[in-house]
Amino acid sequence: MSIEELTALVAARGLANPRIVTSGNFATPRTTLAPLLASLEQARLNCLNAQPGLDLHDGIVPETSFVGAGVRRSPRLAYVPARLSTVPGLFATALPPDVVVVHTTLPRDGRVSLGVEVNIMPAAVEAARARGALVVAQMNPRMPWTFGDAELDLELIDVGVEVDEPLASHVAVPPGDDAVAIGSRVAEEVRDGSTLQAGIGEVPDATVARLTDRRGLRIWTEMFSDGVLALERAGVLDPGVEIVTSFVFGSEELYAWLDRNPRVRLRRTEVTNAPSVIAQQPGMTSINTALQVDLFDQANASRINARIYSGFGGQTDFTVGATHSPGGQAFMALRSWHPRADVSTIVPLIDEPVTSFQHSAVVTEQGLARMTGRSEKEQAANLISHAAHPDVRDELWEEAGALGLA
Numbered sequence: 001m002s003i004e005e006l007t008a009l010v011a012a013r014g015l016a017n018p019r020i021v022t023s024g025n026f027a028t029p030r031t032t033l034a035p036l037l038a039s040l041e042q043a044r045l046n047c048l049n050a051q052p053g054l055d056l057h058d059g060i061v062p063e064t065s066f067v068g069a070g071v072r073r074s075p076r077l078a079y080v081p082a083r084l085s086t087v088p089g090l091f092a093t094a095l096p097p098d099v100v101v102v103h104t105t106l107p108r109d110g111r112v113s114l115g116v117e118v119n120i121m122p123a124a125v126e127a128a129r130a131r132g133a134l135v136v137a138q139m140n141p142r143m144p145w146t147f148g149d150a151e152l153d154l155e156l157i158d159v160g161v162e163v164d165e166p167l168a169s170h171v172a173v174p175p176g177d178d179a180v181a182i183g184s185r186v187a188e189e190v191r192d193g194s195t196l197q198a199g200i201g202e203v204p205d206a207t208v209a210r211l212t213d214r215r216g217l218r219i220w221t222e223m224f225s226d227g228v229l230a231l232e233r234a235g236v237l238d239p240g241v242e243i244v245t246s247f248v249f250g251s252e253e254l255y256a257w258l259d260r261n262p263r264v265r266l267r268r269t270e271v272t273n274a275p276s277v278i279a280q281q282p283g284m285t286s287i288n289t290a291l292q293v294d295l296f297d298q299a300n301a302s303r304i305n306a307r308i309y310s311g312f313g314g315q316t317d318f319t320v321g322a323t324h325s326p327g328g329q330a331f332m333a334l335r336s337w338h339p340r341a342d343v344s345t346i347v348p349l350i351d352e353p354v355t356s357f358q359h360s361a362v363v364t365e366q367g368l369a370r371m372t373g374r375s376e377k378e379q380a381a382n383l384i385s386h387a388a389h390p391d392v393r394d395e396l397w398e399e400a401g402a403l404g405l406a
Contacts, residue, residue, distance in 0.1 A: 018098035024048035026249035027117030029138035085273035088123030115143035144259035175206040181365040183207035194283035225250040278321025286322035301355040336364035346388040348399035380405035
């Protein structure tokens with residue numbers, strides 16, 4: 001169909017305030033989605049980590065369990081708290097879709113591929129099929145063909161809209177000195193044969209860049225970027241084990257490497273983020289970050305001044321899964337001082353909802369503070385002595401005494 005025919009088809013269904021579930025991150029099908037949303041007086045747009053650039057008029061309510069920069073400041077934002085592993089199940093219960101819009105390859109042999117963004121979309125498609133909702137595919141020849149749960153039979157799709165547009169890409173900036181120091185400390189803890197989960201950002205990039213002398217590493221993660229390609233080319237990854245992720249964003253070079261690459265399997269979020277499955281990965285090493293960590297080893301990675309900034313994402317899933325893995329470790333890595341807010345990130349007691357806790361270690365540019373198996377007083381002492389910025393250590397010791405931690 002043309003986009004005009006699609007908008008007419010949706011209008012003919014007479015849906016009042018429909019819920020539209022769409023691919024998120026860097027795979028949002030903008031060319032199809034923008035005119036569709038513009039044609040609707042009201043709708044709820046369910047999208048993970050929505051990026052800037054999609055115009056949402058006043059009748060569109062952005063709905064999500066992980067807030068992206070594109071909707072973070074929206075006064076209409078509907079944040080649905082949920083660990084990422086539990087989000088797919090919501091489409092069959094609390095958040096039933098009326099329209100699903102995915103971004104795919106062109107059809108081949110009766111199938112399409114979801115390419116760089118599998119994530120929660122297979123569950124959304126299945127929920128739509130079960131209730132007779134509309135499934136739309138924006139079909140793009142530039143989308144790389146990926147395997148695993150990315151492949152969908154054409155019979156699951158009602159409408160295809162063909163476009164030809166470049167995929168959004170991400171080019172990493174060189175890590176700063178603090179990120180290099182943190183990444184170096186985390187990398188020292190990664191053993192040969194470990195399984196890695198690392199997100200995007202300066203610290204994960206700096207960590208991965210310092211693993212080129214390891215061997216037999218595995219990747220089991222919710223997402224990866226160009227750092228994994230660098231590890232593959234350096235011979236660091238176990239060639240006999242598939243590289244598993246749920247979504248990808250990075251450079252055009254990375255997308256070209258992904259295309260029809262049998263080494264990589266994209267799995268649905270219920271699999272990649274299930275703590276029980278994560279726990280089965282040998283030496284699972286999880287690397288996450290936060291806005292604050294307190295003296296009880298509680299991390300806030302979701303809120304600033306009581307306002308939602310992101311969400312649980314996969315941090316809770318991977319922290320729990322990694323700490324149950326044989327030889328597993330869950331690292332919380334962050335700067336000791338927030339440069340924009342000009343405050344310490346190690347605080348006495350966080351006053352926001354907790355995102356994760358009970359990490360193996362907290363790592364800053366100041367050092368590595370061990371948490372596992374330590375008493376609460378030892379944990380607080382390690383955080384103050386090894387992770388906190390020197391300018392706030394005296395204050396933290398005083399607060400630790402007031403909290404019964406010193």
